[in-house]
Amino acid sequence: xxxxxxxGPTPLKGEVEIxxxxxxxVAILPATLxxxxxxxxxxxxxxxxxQILCKILExxxxxxxxxxxxxxxxxxxxxxxxQAPLDLTSKFRASYxxxxxxxxxxxxxxxxxxxxxxxxxxPIDQHIKGFELLGADVIVEKGTITAKAKCLHSNSIYMDIxxxxxxxxxxxxxxxxxxxxxxxxxxxxxxxxDVANFLNTMGADIRGAGTDVIKIxxxxxxxxxxxYSVVPDQIEAGTFMLAAMASKGDVLIxxxxxxxxxxxxxxxxxxxxxxxxxxDSIRVWYNKRPNKSxxxxxxxxxxxxxxxxxxxxxxxxxxxxxxxxxxxxxxRFQYTAELNKMGANITAQGKSAIFExxxxxxxxxxxxxxxxxxxxxxxxxVSANGIxxxxxxxxxxxxxxxxxxxxxxxxANIQRIKE
Ligand code: EPZ
Numbered sequence: 346x347x348x349x350x351x352x353g354p355t356p357l358k359g360e361v362e363i364x365x366x367x368x369x370x371v372a373i374l375p376a377t378l379x380x381x382x383x384x385x386x387x388x389x390x391x392x393x394x395x396q397i398l399c400k401i402l403e404x405x406x407x408x409x410x411x412x413x414x415x416x417x418x419x420x421x422x423x424x425x426x427x428q429a430p431l432d433l434t435s436k437f438r439a440s441y442x443x444x445x446x447x448x449x450x451x452x453x454x455x456x457x458x459x460x461x462x463x464x465x466x467x468p469i470d471q472h473i474k475g476f477e478l479l480g481a482d483v484i485v486e487k488g489t490i491t492a493k494a495k496c497l498h499s500n501s502i503y504m505d506i507x508x509x510x511x512x513x514x515x516x517x518x519x520x521x522x523x524x525x526x527x528x529x530x531x532x533x534x535x536x537x538x539d540v541a542n543f544l545n546t547m548g549a550d551i552r553g554a555g556t557d558v559i560k561i562x563x564x565x566x567x568x569x570x571x572x573y574s575v576v577p578d579q580i581e582a583g584t585f586m587l588a589a590m591a592s593k594g595d596v597l598i599x600x601x602x603x604x605x606x607x608x609x610x611x612x613x614x615x616x617x618x619x620x621x622x623x624x625d626s627i628r629v630w631y632n633k634r635p636n637k638s639x640x641x642x643x644x645x646x647x648x649x650x651x652x653x654x655x656x657x658x659x660x661x662x663x664x665x666x667x668x669x670x671x672x673x674x675x676x677r678f679q680y681t682a683e684l685n686k687m688g689a690n691i692t693a694q695g696k697s698a699i700f701e702x703x704x705x706x707x708x709x710x711x712x713x714x715x716x717x718x719x720x721x722x723x724x725x726x727v728s729a730n731g732i733x734x735x736x737x738x739x740x741x742x743x744x745x746x747x748x749x750x751x752x753x754x755x756x757a758n759i760q761r762i763k764e
Pocket of ligand 1: 371438466468469470471472473506508509510511672673674675716717
């Protein structure tokens with residue numbers, strides 16, 4: 346087992362380069378199954394979810410060449426399986442994108458129930474509703490999902506709840522379906538736009554991604570023969586913006602799209618932080634103890650749930666009493682118990698948490714409970730007085746490439762130790 350040992354406090358100072366977006370990459374890779382050809386994808390984050398997906402695609406017949414640490418060329422002309430390795434698909438959430446992509450390509454797929462961070466129930470009823478409206482039969486039994494469609498057809502689909510995964514999955518299934526499919530009440534996250542841009546680069550005809558109505562005109566086939574660069578990771582960029590604030594530092598975050606960070610920028614300025622927006626990089630610096638704030642997580646362009654734990658670390662030592670309302674997930678405050686071990690004073694009840702600001706945090710052994718909670722605990726360790734040990738790194742490695750190296754380059758005293 347591995348752990349991170351962090352000695353704080355260290356004000357983070359310097360520059361950090363952001364990788365490609367995990368939540369775009371884990372959809373774009375399955376989307377290659379729709380292509381009868383060869384394509385190249387760069388700015389790919391080299392994280393464990395991507396590595397597992399590449400293994401799944403190879404087991405299904407894809408040929409993958411790693412041109413460098415963050416670029417692959419993938420040949421999906423000879424996909425010879427309609428079952429994804431059940432043991433691998435349960436290791437992460439995004440395996441469900443294999444359903445939309447393979448329904449579009451062959452009309453048949455069987456995958457294991459998706460895994461992923463334990464944030465609550467995480468149902469997939471909207472995915473299934475979309476597939477059925479496009480003409481597929483979906484059976485969920487004994488931990489597997491089997492989807493079959495003789496011939497997918499277009500339809501108008503209203504999403505009962507704004508869902509990133511369901512929006513992308515229905516888009517994947519509709520790309521080669523005859524006719525025009527409309528997705529209404531669609532999610533608008535930057536990674537949804539990125540998946541649509543990727544598919545259009547390969548010959549699809551998708552309009553309106555990034556708005557709440559997406560129109561997909563079915564095409565005969567996707568040609569590939571193109572190179573696509575994954576969008577910079579809005580959540581990784583936000584993670585380092587909030588790390589600058591929590592650690593009382595001054596950080597320039599490079600290779601990001603600041604338009605995607607507007608809700609985080611607004612909150613940092615509101616609590617008294619400083620932000621300099623340079624379009625493709627953003628500088629965040631601290632010059633006084635943050636004021637209290639109230640946060641409500643919402644679908645994009647609202648404050649992202651995936652930055653809620655990281656914001657919690659900033660509010661844990663802010664002036665006064667702050668409240669976070671987590672509107673997306675039923676159980677995303679597990680990290681607050683770990684912060685309380687470090688001297689925070691947080692009361693979490695259901696989908697809300699009350700943060701009584703304390704003067705400082707103290708180092709302690711803490712356990713990551715999900716990907717973003719893990720990132721938050723690293724930020725807390727860098728900001729705290731003393732030595733912090735962060736366990737359960739497998740969660741963090743799913744979504745952040747070389748995270749301890751990035752923090753070390755910003756001055757943090759952080760080591761990864763094999764126990
Ligand atoms: C994606 O999860 C992200 N994961 C999550 O990021 C992120 O927290 C979430 O979107 C919200 O932005 C990936 O992209 C791989 P949803 P997803 O479908 O697609 C309910 C991270 O840290 N819902 O947008 O699973 C659901 O329960 C991860 O990178 C249904 O009720 O999220 C939730 O309350 C964690 N039925 C809400 O919708 C459905 O069929 C939003 O979920 C689908 C979802």
